[in-house]
Structure formats: structure tokens, C-alpha cells
Amino acid sequence: MTSQNLSTREWLLSDTPESRRHARLAAMYKGWLTLRGNHMAMIGLAIIVVLVGTALFAPLLAPHDPFVQELGNRLQPLGTEGHILGTDTLGRDILSRMIYGSRITLYIVALVAMIAPIAGLLVGTVSGYAGGWTDIILMRITDIFLAFPRLVLALAFVAALGAGIENAVLAISLTAWPPYARMARAETLTIRSSDYISAIRLQGAGPLRIITKHIWPLCISSLIVRVTLDMAGIILAAAGLGFLGLGAQPPSPEWGAMISEGRRFILDHWWIATMPGLAIFAVSLAFNLLGDGLRDVLDPKDSAS
Amino acid sequence: MSTAISIENLNVYFGEHHDLFQAVKNASLSVEQGASFGLVGESGSGKSTILKAITGLAPQWDGSMSIEGNTLNHKRDRSFYKTVQMVFQDPYASLHPRHSVDQVLSETLQLHGFRDVNDRVNKLLEDVGLGPAFRFRYPHQLSGGQRQRVAIARALAPEPDILLLDEPTSALDVSVQAEILNLLSDLRSEHGLTFLMVSHDLAVVAHMCERAAVMQKGEIVEVIDIADMRAGKTNQDYTAKLLDASANRVA
16 A cells, blocks of 8 residues: 555655646645645644534534523533533533534625625736726725725614624625735736736737636635635634624624623633633634735745745 | 738837837848848837837837738737747746646637637647646746747647747847757748847847848937848947957857
8 A cells, every 4th residue: 555655645746747636636735745844834724624524513512502501500611511611601512512503603794705805806816907097996995995884884884784794794794805805916016017928819819818717726725815814804804893783693603793792701711701702713714824824825926846 | 032021110119198208219120931030229129119109019109010911000909910920038037837738728729719729739849848747837837948949839739930039038048048049040940930139149140130220219320231230340330349349259
């Protein structure tokens, strides 16, 4: 088996790939090796894998139903029998609520990561590549969105769309895209005047092909890094909306909402707010670490060495 | 022989109304089919700008230009790109950093509507002296000379008649320069190409071209036969000065 594995590895690391598929697999394998060499990124990846696993198998992992209230057993401290992380104000098991809350967190993260960067990328690259009036109009719209305080704008959107976690995420995404648009535009401006864009224009390529096939691949790496760095802020913004009663609605076990519930007892029963806080901290840190590692993999200039 | 490139009274401008800069002033030249024509001059004399105007990368121009008898207007169509191709100065900047050699060539071939992309990519690589081993490499895995060969392969992909060369060797070291120049000469005789070559290096132009235009501050000072240039028979002081300056290198 070892020799077989070794030959697969050699096949993947071959300097002279024979087919397109081989070349792509080899590039991916080399990227994975780079990522694996970055220990901090691997820690981040491990935390995120655990988070995804927890979310997937929440019903199997959770010791209690996260919604069952047991008023005689409320505000139990850490290490209570049957409730390792204690219970909250209504006697619900905090560990179970955190396990189920990972689903909501992932849902928020996935939804925001789908909407905001893609909208920003679209607006930014079109604006940067087209220039002229298109650029002026799109960038002024971006400026208008940037000029509002983020949470206030999100509040306005939620008030218009109605409360709930989906609308909260949508509102956060709508306020989160302008920085991505600005970044993508800045990158596009440096890329569009480069020789390789001139070269493909001389082959008769249209703007659509140039933007999607030649500019996007170069913008995406910095965008991914920015998304992972923003994730912590996004989770907290969702929690903030939940605190104001405009995000996750009780009894949903959203981590941010759990913190705001525990806030009332923070002096006497600190674990109620602290445990979900630690979870948010760990996940945000994991995204930051992974984002940093991904940057090293995705940046073509760094992988040249 | 018919005329491949004909340019008359070409003016090229950069910038907006208030700070308009005229990079090329009243330039006229014509290149016969199958000939190799050089454009020489110091930096900023407008040599490359003429190539940019022909390819449509410098959109602000007036005067008249025609390629193989077809007059060019301000919009280029696909048949133009099938006739005229360009090799850029810096092979480190002219290849997309995230596209493999295969992607670069296949995309070009697809854009020009070729069907047998796979065979053609291999043939192109062979033509420019790169083996199939280079097909799936990325630009950062190639040396400067190899990159320039890929750029030449890309320019040859649509089977053009005319190749515009914008200082194709100035970013390379001397031994590689000779290889690329010889490759270009071979390809020219093999495919019957017409060359319009920009260079600040008189030795390169003397090696590659039959005739050359000397440019200074956006104007064509003199069009001269290479044989006359070697013999030192110039009509203009500036040409003589330019020759003097590079005399040590030509000899």
C-alpha cells in the first residue's frame, strides 16, 4: 500500500502533467500541502470542521432538547450533573442550545458569504472595468450605502422586511457589500491596464469574458480573505440584531441571542453569557486563521517561490 | 508585392481635453507584405504608441491606417485580430498569472473558432520550441524566455499574417535574446509573416529588419534601409547620433 500511495503522491507532484485533470489535481494537491504547512490555518480548519460536524449531527450530539424548559432547575452552574455547561434562565441545557446554535451560526455565515462578496465583486469589477459613467453611478451608490452606519441601515432593512434570522442576514449582507465592491474595483483598476488583459482583448475577447474569466480569478483571493476576516463581525452583528429583537427570535438558540439573554445575570451567573461567547470567539478566530492560510495558498505571487 | 500595413498622417493622443498629450505626430509609413520593418528611437519617442494605435489599444487617433488594403476605423472586428497579432514587451506581464499555458492557448484558439484545439496547442508549442511538458505549467514555473515563447505561440494561434513586436527581447538577458530573435526569424520565413518591430536597440533592428523608421519626439525623422544604416549613410543628424551612440554595440 505504501508504494501505491507514494506513486499517487509522485503522480500528483509531477512537474509535467499529462492532462488538464492531472494539472488541476496537482495544483490542488500543492495548494493543500501549502495549507497543511501552515499550522495556525490547520487549527482554524479543524475548528470549522468540528463546527460543521456539530451542526450536521446536532440531534445525536445534544444531551437534551434545546427547547425544553425546566424551571425548577434554572441557572445551574457549570458541572451540574446532566448539564455540563449549566442551565439558563428557563432551565434549558446550555450545551444542547450551543450545539443547535452552531446550525444557525453556519446558516448566517453561509448566507452572508453567498450574498455580500458576490454582489460586491459584481459591482466592483463592472465598475472598474467599464469606467466612465457606469463607474461614477455604481460608485456613488456604493458611497451612499457606506455613508450609513451599518447597524442603523440593517435596522431599517429589518424593519421594512420583518423580523427573523433570514431578514437579519439579508440586511447585514446589504450593508456589507460596499467594502467588497470598493476592493474589487481597486484591484480591477490595476488589472485592467495590464498587458495580459490587452493581450486577450487583441484576441477579440468581449468585456463579459474578460471580467469573469480574467479579472474575477485575481480578485477572489483577496475577497475570500476579507470575507473570513469579516465573519466575526457578521456573527456579532446578527447577534446584535437578535438582542434588539430584530434578529433570531426566541426560543431560537442563536449564540448572540443567548449572550444577550445571559447579560442580565452576568455578575451572578457568568457562564450563561460566557459559554456562547467563547463559541463565537472560537469560530471567529478559526475563520481568521483559515483566511490567513488561504491567502497564502491563493496568492499566485507567493506560490511562485 | 502588396502593402501589408499602410499608415498616413497618423496622430495619436493621450489624456483628456485640457491635458491632451500628442504622442505621435503626423507619422506615415508603409510595410510590404512579407517584409520586416523596424521602428527605432529613444524611450518616449512614440514607437510603441504606433503599435497601440494599430491594434486599437490607443483609441484616440486620427489620420488613416489600412491593413492589407482594408481601411481601419475606430472599432476593430474579429477578422482584424485574425490578421494582426502582437507580442508584448514584458513576458512577465503579458501572461495571466493564474492561467496555465494550456488555458492561454486553448482560450485564444476557441475565441478564433478553431475546433481541433488539442492538436493545435501541441503544434503551437512545438512551433515555438517548447515541448508538451510545458503545456500545463503556470507562468511562474517558466523562465522569461519560455514565457516569451508562450506569448509568441499565443500571437501565432489565430494564424495571423502580420505580427507586431513591441521590443520582444528587451526584458530578456542577452543569450535568451538571441534565441528569441532567431525563433522569430525562423517563424517569419516558415509562415510568411510580416513584421513591424519596435526596438530601442539598433543591433536588434539591424539583425531582424530590412528597413527602419527612426523616431524622435513622436515624429518619424527618417526612413532608412538597413544596408544604408550599416554603411552610415544617413540623411539626418539625429539618426547619425543614434548610430554613434550604439556604434560600439553594432560593431
